[in-house]
Amino acid sequence: MTALQAPSAAPELLVHCAELVRPSLREAVGRLHPWMAEMAAYSFGWCEVGGAPTATPGGKGVRQALAVLGARAAGADGRAGIPAAVAVELVHTFSLLHDDIMDGDATRRRRPAVWKAYGTGPAVLAGDALFALAVETLAVVPQGARAVRLLSAALADLVRGQADDLLFTGRPCTGPDRVTVEEYRAMAEAKTGALLGCACALGAVLGGADEDMAGVLDRAGRHLGIAFQLVDDVLGIWGDPAVTGKPAGGDLREHKKTYPVLAALDSPAARALPELLHSPARAQEAAKLMEAVGGRTAALAEARTHTATARTLLTQTPLAAGAAEDLLTVLDFLVGREL
Amino acid sequence: MTALQAPSAAPELLVHCAELVRPSLREAVGRLHPWMAEMAAYSFGWCEVGGAPTATPGGKGVRQALAVLGARAAGADGRAGIPAAVAVELVHTFSLLHDDIMDGDATRRRRPAVWKAYGTGPAVLAGDALFALAVETLAVVPQGARAVRLLSAALADLVRGQADDLLFTGRPCTGPDRVTVEEYRAMAEAKTGALLGCACALGAVLGGADEDMAGVLDRAGRHLGIAFQLVDDVLGIWGDPAVTGKPAGGDLREHKKTYPVLAALDSPAARALPELLHSPARAQEAAKLMEAVGGRTAALAEARTHTATARTLLTQTPLAAGAAEDLLTVLDFLVGREL
Numbered sequence: 001m002t003a004l005q006a007p008s009a010a011p012e013l014l015v016h017c018a019e020l021v022r023p024s025l026r027e028a029v030g031r032l033h034p035w036m037a038e039m040a041a042y043s044f045g046w047c048e049v050g051g052a053p054t055a056t057p058g059g060k061g062v063r064q065a066l067a068v069l070g071a072r073a074a075g076a077d078g079r080a081g082i083p084a085a086v087a088v089e090l091v092h093t094f095s096l097l098h099d100d101i102m103d104g105d106a107t108r109r110r111r112p113a114v115w116k117a118y119g120t121g122p123a124v125l126a127g128d129a130l131f132a133l134a135v136e137t138l139a140v141v142p143q144g145a146r147a148v149r150l151l152s153a154a155l156a157d158l159v160r161g162q163a164d165d166l167l168f169t170g171r172p173c174t175g176p177d178r179v180t181v182e183e184y185r186a187m188a189e190a191k192t193g194a195l196l197g198c199a200c201a202l203g204a205v206l207g208g209a210d211e212d213m214a215g216v217l218d219r220a221g222r223h224l225g226i227a228f229q230l231v232d233d234v235l236g237i238w239g240d241p242a243v244t245g246k247p248a249g250g251d252l253r254e255h256k257k258t259y260p261v262l263a264a265l266d267s268p269a270a271r272a273l274p275e276l277l278h279s280p281a282r283a284q285e286a287a288k289l290m291e292a293v294g295g296r297t298a299a300l301a302e303a304r305t306h307t308a309t310a311r312t313l314l315t316q317t318p319l320a321a322g323a324a325e326d327l328l329t330v331l332d333f334l335v336g337r338e339l
Numbered sequence: 340m341t342a343l344q345a346p347s348a349a350p351e352l353l354v355h356c357a358e359l360v361r362p363s364l365r366e367a368v369g370r371l372h373p374w375m376a377e378m379a380a381y382s383f384g385w386c387e388v389g390g391a392p393t394a395t396p397g398g399k400g401v402r403q404a405l406a407v408l409g410a411r412a413a414g415a416d417g418r419a420g421i422p423a424a425v426a427v428e429l430v431h432t433f434s435l436l437h438d439d440i441m442d443g444d445a446t447r448r449r450r451p452a453v454w455k456a457y458g459t460g461p462a463v464l465a466g467d468a469l470f471a472l473a474v475e476t477l478a479v480v481p482q483g484a485r486a487v488r489l490l491s492a493a494l495a496d497l498v499r500g501q502a503d504d505l506l507f508t509g510r511p512c513t514g515p516d517r518v519t520v521e522e523y524r525a526m527a528e529a530k531t532g533a534l535l536g537c538a539c540a541l542g543a544v545l546g547g548a549d550e551d552m553a554g555v556l557d558r559a560g561r562h563l564g565i566a567f568q569l570v571d572d573v574l575g576i577w578g579d580p581a582v583t584g585k586p587a588g589g590d591l592r593e594h595k596k597t598y599p600v601l602a603a604l605d606s607p608a609a610r611a612l613p614e615l616l617h618s619p620a621r622a623q624e625a626a627k628l629m630e631a632v633g634g635r636t637a638a639l640a641e642a643r644t645h646t647a648t649a650r651t652l653l654t655q656t657p658l659a660a661g662a663a664e665d666l667l668t669v670l671d672f673l674v675g676r677e678l
Contacts, residue, residue, distance in 0.1 A: 031495075033502045098467060102460035121441030124463055125501055128437060128470070132494035135474050139491050144484030152478050155471035156370075162464055163372045 010333030013326055017065035020078060021085040025064075028086050028137055032129050039114055039126035043093050049117050056111065063088040063199040065330055070203025070217055073323035081203030083141045087151055088199040090134035095158055095195075097127040102166060103254060107247065131155075143205055150205065150214075154198035161191025168257040173265055173274040179257040181266075181302075185226060188259075192232075193225025200327070216317045220327070223310040227335045230303035233258035234296055237287050249283030259302060264295030307335050349672030352665055356404035359417060360424040364403075367425050367476055371468050378453055378465035382432050388456050395450065402427040402538040404669055409542025409556055412662035420542030422480045426490055427538040429473035434497055434534075436466035441505060442593060446586070470494075482544055489544065489553075493537035500530025507596040512604055512613040518596040520605075520641075524565060527598075531571075532564025539666070555656045559666070562649040566674045569642035572597035573635055576626050588622030598641060603634030646674050 045058030064085035071081030115123035200217035384397030403424035410420030454462035539556035
């Protein structure tokens with residue numbers, strides 16, 4: 001695939017990248033213990049419980065696309081980014097499996113979460129298997145050590161972000177111990193931004209990028225990740241469950257300290273909000289109040305800031321022809337749903 | 340430390356290696372998110388829940404010792420093996436954290452298991468944090484790519500072995516679907532042998548060993564691991580809980596298909612055994628019958644075979660002066676409890 005032949009509309013671009021990566025991803029998953037391979041295949045939407053083939057919609061495949069486009073940004077063929085794409089998709093799936101256990105989320109992409117379908121213990125182990133497979137995939141490429149360093153740094157961030165996200169749920173809504181929007185930003189960057197940044201940078205490194213270019217792509221991916229998390233937070237409160245596939249008000253019931261919540265709590269007009277947030281039955285009232293005091297608007301404005309920064313990084317860096325445009329297409333697709 | 344200065348008695352040798360490794364291990368753990376660092380420190384016996392310092396006995400530190408001795412076997416200073424030692428101790432602790440969740444084991448080293456003390460979700464995440472830290476530790480050494488390849492292969496084996504161990508519990512005691520001793524051996528090698536072999540080989544690689552020497556040390560460690568697992572199985576059934584720190588009959592109640600069970604089931608005189616094994620209250624009767632029909636003897640004989648193979652591999656390979664003796668000292672210590 002050359003840059004110029006790549007389709008430019010986002011869905012086609014994502015499908016194109018997914019098709020490029022799929023054989024290697026399937027080959028990697030096929031090397032797992034059959035039980036682990038089934039849980040992985042279920043997660044990717046390739047099979048049902050029991051192993052019967054199916055084609056339920058999996059993830060959007062944004063991370064694998066960023067890895068392929070990262071390689072192209074460095075002037076290489078998109079195929080050079082395939083091991084990076086496989087590794088980040090495996091890490092993403094590992095983190096979904098384990099996060100659903102930690103968050104008690106019983107549903108993922110309109111199907112039972114892996115821990116619900118297969119049990120908690122097997123889901124923990126399947127996550128571990130995907131994690132190990134991701135590391136193995138990168139360790140055998142020619143730039144293995146550098147690639148594994150990038151991935152393990154992203155993994156450390158991922159864990160750090162998830163730890164903060166879990167700890168935030170136990171912190172109060174008001175007073176000196178409340179979660180600040182700065183803490184939220186650091187959490188979102190670690191939990192969501194690090195792996196998107198890693199996907200871009202890792203693909204670029206496998207495509208021959210120098211430290212500078214890999215660094216810029218990493219930062220662009222991180223800002224994109226924060227913006228995506230903000231949009232996801234907005235959808236988690238005000239989105240249509242039929243579209244998002246997540247139960248309405250789920251984040252509120254889990255006491256997630258998302259940006260819209262934090263921004264709304266900062267408003268003097270939101271004095272009744274802490275009480276509403278502690279009453280699961282009043283989630284809709286809470287959502288209305290948060291919208292009225294500007295929580296939704298503030299979150300979307302913050303998302304726009306990070307999208308703009310990512311855009312600037314991608315347009316002001318000399319990337320291979322067509323690659324910046326395609327990266328921007330993915331960016332618009334990922335955060336454009338509400339912006 | 341030179342080979343000749345090393346103490347030769349096993350406890351002193353293990354303490355010596357642990358002291359050599361501890362500063363780097365503590366430094367690595369100190370880089371984790373504070374919450375994750377506390378769970379890691381609790382696992383290592385450095386602190387109580389809440390973080391108050393303590394010095395409860397941690398593990399024996401066999402894996403870190405093998406890594407240090409592996410480096411010395413390659414003719415290097417033991418210190419060259421420290422990153423390998425840190426990585427294998429982190430991986431071992433990660434696997435204990437996750438295995439205790441999967442097996443429902445509430446106690447570890449006479450204290451509540453991490454998932455009991457901190458909750459299942461946090462324990463899953465702490466395991467992930469240790470896993471990522473192990474990879475990160477190796478990725479930055481000069482032989483990073485080769486080291487990470489060895490570690491990720493051991494991790495894949497670890498997961499495969501644990502998957503089989505879990506699946507074996509659901510398989511019948513008799514008939515064509517019963518677990519065979521050959522399947523057991525492959526499971527024990529993957530679950531226990533792979534990381535011991537990796538510890539030796541990884542230390543050797545960091546000490547400058549060639550593929551041949553690393554391969555021999557890996558194989559010796561794998562046989563040692565199988566022997567250790569066999570002895571552990573025997574202790575799990577007939578050991579004194581006051582010494583083993585594990586509840587009496589725990590493995591039997593969990594329907595673990597350990598070698599003594601499989602060997603006893605092969606005896607025509609054990610016709611009553613399947614029924615006893617399905618009755619948790621009759622674990623003592625089952626243990627007595629298994630001993631009478633030779634299950635215990637067969638397991639220990641099998642352990643001796645693997646110990647002998649490991650011994651032959653270590654003595655017939657030209658290793659640096661003193662290193663083979665020290666490796667044999669650790670071997671005798673690890674499996675000698677019952678042999």
